[in-house]
Amino acid sequence: MRNVDLEKLEKRKDVIDMMVSMHSELSSMYRKHIIILDVLIVILSIILLTFVFGDQYLLNNNIINEIILKLILGSSTVFLTFLSLLSYIVNWRGKRACHDQAFIVLIDLKNEWRNFLFNKESINYDNATKLQEKTDLILKQCISIDDKLFNKLKIKHYTKVELSNAISDNPNLPLFLHKINLLKKAIIKNSKGKV
Numbered sequence: 001m002r003n004v005d006l007e008k009l010e011k012r013k014d015v016i017d018m019m020v021s022m023h024s025e026l027s028s029m030y031r032k033h034i035i036i037l038d039v040l041i042v043i044l045s046i047i048l049l050t051f052v053f054g055d056q057y058l059l060n061n062n063i064i065n066e067i068i069l070k071l072i073l074g075s076s077t078v079f080l081t082f083l084s085l086l087s088y089i090v091n092w093r094g095k096r097a098c099h100d101q102a103f104i105v106l107i108d109l110k111n112e113w114r115n116f117l118f119n120k121e122s123i124n125y126d127n128a129t130k131l132q133e134k135t136d137l138i139l140k141q142c143i144s145i146d147d148k149l150f151n152k153l154k155i156k157h158y159t160k161v162e163l164s165n166a167i168s169d170n171p172n173l174p175l176f177l178h179k180i181n182l183l184k185k186a187i188i189k190n191s192k193g194k195v
Contacts, residue, residue: 002125006117009128012135013113020110021157022145023103030096037087044080048073098143109138 051073057063064072087093116123116131145153159182166178173181 004123004125004128006120006123009113009117009123009132012132013110013117016106016110016113016135017161018154018157019139019142019145020103020106021160022150022153023099023106023142025153025156026145026149027096027099027103030092030099033090033092034096037083037092041080041083041087044076044083048076048080051076095143102142105138105142109135 051069113131113135116127162182163178166182167173167175170178
């Protein structure tokens, strides 16, 4: 019977945890992009409606001259068209949905790994291999994380984990002081590495 490398299995669980954080962060990022884009489209639509239906009133009462009115209508129309095309091209809604789905699937997988590793005596080579194969299959089906964002998201995840551990160790300390302590630790650690 083959031995099971528990340290390797723990690392695999940690990778799943990191992937959960990354997909959650990307989903939130795309959600913010969608909200900003939608708000801009609504604002431009209101501006267009205001000037299209109020044009005679504005012109007759000398509130605005015709050239400025045409400029506002034209530029708003061009910008609205650009934002609508941008929304279609970047497909933030689709990307967010994919990251949401990956988050849901991976959170279940993370819980499965946690439960699997909880009772170390019952772990054997066969069930460890099955869980690793299932994990590989699930990871292949999830939307990939852009290489340009990966390291930034990895830093964010490990900072989140470290901050969470610090809060657990000392829950009475205000959050901003935990963040300052983490920053101090990072500075000290980096300064020791340099000669």
